[in-house]
Amino acid sequence: MRRSTVLAKPPAGQPLLESHVWLTLRTLFPYLWRYRLRVVLALACLVGAKVATVGVPILFKEMIDGLAPSGQALALPVLLLLLYGALRFSSALFTELRELLFARVTQRAVRQVALEVFGHLHALSLRFHLERQTGGVSRDIERGSRSISSLISYTLYSILPTLVEIGLVLGVLFVKYDAGFVLITAVSLAAYIVFTVKVSNWRIDIRRQVNESDSAANTRAIDSLLNYETVKYFNNEAWEAQRYDEQLLRWEEAATHSQKTLAYLNLGQQAIIALGVTAMMWRAAAGVVDGHMSIGDLVLVNAFLIQLYAPLNFLGIVYREIRQALADIERMFKLLKEHREIADTPDARNLPDGPLDIEFAAVDFAYEADRPILHDVSFRIPAGRTVAVVGHSGAGKSTLSRLLFRFYDIGGGAIRIGGHDLRQLRQGSLRAAIGIVPQDTVLFNDSIFYNIQYGRPSASHDEVIAAARRAQLHEFIASLPQGYETRVGERGLKLSGGEKQRVAIARTLLKQPPILIFDEATSALDSATERAIQAQLERVAVGHTTLIIAHRLSTVMNADQILVMHDGRIIERGRHGELLAADGAYARMWRLQQQEEVGGGTVVG
Incomplete structure (x- = not known):
């Protein structure tokens, strides 16, 4: 018998293997590239939005320099203000257009992947479904589908725009000023990113301990409360409270440690930002003093740095979510690669009509x-x-x-x-x-009518009623307040065993198999x-x-x-x-x- 090869999630704090990451992305890419026109237009809008965003500080610099004492100080800022407002609006406009264009791509990709996995699961053998926990498979599909949206969202709306903006800012600094500004900015950003990723990996292990301690405490509390009578029988309230507090103590220590490490992360990030900003402002201020730069240039450099560092404040969260999304997507794609134990041969043919012997x-x-x-x-x-x-x-x-x-x-x-x-x-x-009335009848959580009609979905209303009559079920259904629209509950648990069996018989009779x-x-x-x-x-x-x-x-x-x-x-x-x-x-x-x-x-x- 072939064992399941579904990949387990990596432990928290352990990054996905690079080969796994690229394999997952390569598998996902064709679903997105089917809508290449929308993808290209969305990327163009992304670049347009960032060009407008980078243009705002440049225009602001011109406004400040234009306010220097001169005869046309009244007219010039008006034009610049109008252009400033236009750039602000353009940035928002291109951002929204990007989301409108890509929304269909994202949702369609999620739909197609989920549908393909769903169809593949139905094509797998009964052995696979008996060995797997249905709830676990369902969660893999749910998390994988949701993670596709998350991965695209974080990539397209957080990571990629930031990279484009960094490139544009470095280009402006290099063209308008000198390589020193580019070097300081690049080193600061690299230090910020490396520090954030390293510390975030370290903190994920600590967050996992917090979550596990919280779950353990919650489980212990629920177990104790569910066994309320047993606790009372043996007079063990104090013992239960002590056991619960042991888990709470572990949670307290882990949560406190997590909060401390978050403070370290924030302080380290701010220290890197402060050093980078100080170095940039020192160089810009020296340029103003020397006469090589204007006050507007000083404001421009400061604005660039603020714009760059603002999205990076969420880098730790985004990095963690992207890594988790990639793991969830990989688990779902592994379901698609699950071997089909029972498959039609290439030359398989249809069963002929007419009387059939076995x-x-x-x-x-x-x-x-x-x-x-x-x-x-x-x-x-x-x-x-x-x-x-x-x-x-x-x-x-x-x-x-x-x-x-x-x-x-x-x-x-x-x-x-x-x-x-x-x-x-x-x-x-x-x-x-073949039509079967099984020993253990399982019904869909829908109406009685739906469950009978499931034997032949194209059957008419009268045919469903006729099948129910032949199964000695019609009188019972007619006695129900909602009749054939009565819902049977999860797995048909609202019906008795005999009633479920008669629904199964009616369903098979409706199918009319040889x-x-x-x-x-x-x-x-x-x-x-x-x-x-x-x-x-x-x-x-x-x-x-x-x-x-x-x-x-x-x-x-x-x-x-x-x-x-x-x-x-x-x-x-x-x-x-x-x-x-x-x-x-x-x-x-x-x-x-x-x-x-x-x-x-x-x-x-």
Whole structure:
């Protein structure tokens, strides 16, 4: 059996491997590049917004220099003020246009990735879904989808604009002044970024300790309160308070440490900014004194530095969120790469129309290599006939239906429908030809009508009602205040076992498949309802190739052939009367069930 290869998250504070980062980005890129025109226009707007932003301090410098004593000091600032306002508005305009253009790209990429993962998960084998926690898979998809938006948002709206602005500012400083200003700015920014990333990595471990301590304290409190009566029985309130306080103490120490490190981070950032600003202002002030620079130049340099450092204040948060987003996206993309254990062959064909027989030919099967389930199982169900399989729990009866649906591939032998090996048929065509009423019926958290119509979504309202009538369900539904629009709750828990089973029967009847499987179809019904539905199922089975899997032998008496299974092998076969006459395992099961029914009747009486 193939083990799942979904990548675990790296421990907090440990950066993703560079190869993983680039692999994740390369996987995501095609989803974005499908809308390359919007992407290019959005990037153009981003550059336009930053050009306008950088232009504002330059214009402000001209305004200040223009206010120097001269004869045209009144007219010149008016024009500059108008241009100043236009640049301010242009910066906002281009920013909003960028978001409008890229919003569709982001949301469409999220939608397409989530839909592709969803479809791939449905294509994976039953083994995968039994081994994975559904809640965990759901959270991987949810976090991965949300992280695509977060990654694009932080990259496009925080990191990339800041890099563009840094490039523009360094270019202006180099062209208008000299390389000394560029060097001071570049060194300050590099020191700021390196310091922030290093300290942020260190702090993530501490934040993880805070979160773990908080979760542990919360878990301990809830566990104690849920066991309120037990605490009271043993008079252990003080003991519970002590255990809770132990976790709170760990949280207190971790939270205090986290707050201290945040103060160190902030102080270090501000120290780097202060040193950089001081060096720049000293150089600019010296230039003013020497006459090489004006007062406006001094203001311009100061404004540039303020504009550059303001977004960098959030660098630690942005860096942490981007790293987490990349990890979440990678986990979701790993689901897409999960191996499809059961896949159609390139030359797979559709199951032909017409009567279909079923044949198991020397079938061996094991869910786990060291735990075989079926051993050399061979039988045939002629088209339009009914074969029943009985036996004690664990005999391998329900495995037969899973193999017919090709949820698993067999280890040896062959299963044929209409003379075609299942492995050579398209799975969609195969499963469209089979209808099943399973032993454990699970319904969608929707209306009764929806759950019945699910058997054939294109069915009309009247056809759904007719199927409910045939399943002896209509009168019950009609008695409900909301009728067919009654919601059944999560997994159908608002309905009784028998009601759920009848919904499953109606759903299968609506599907109208040529092959029917009844896997303990009446196991949850009372005797009267069971007899009514059993008679209906027998009428429905006429003309259908039918496999009945049952524990209660009274439901299979009229089958054309009965197979008795024990430990994955067929130990007896024949009609009801023949098996009783043989006085073997079937006869013993029959006598035992008859005694149980008589004993049950005596108790009730």
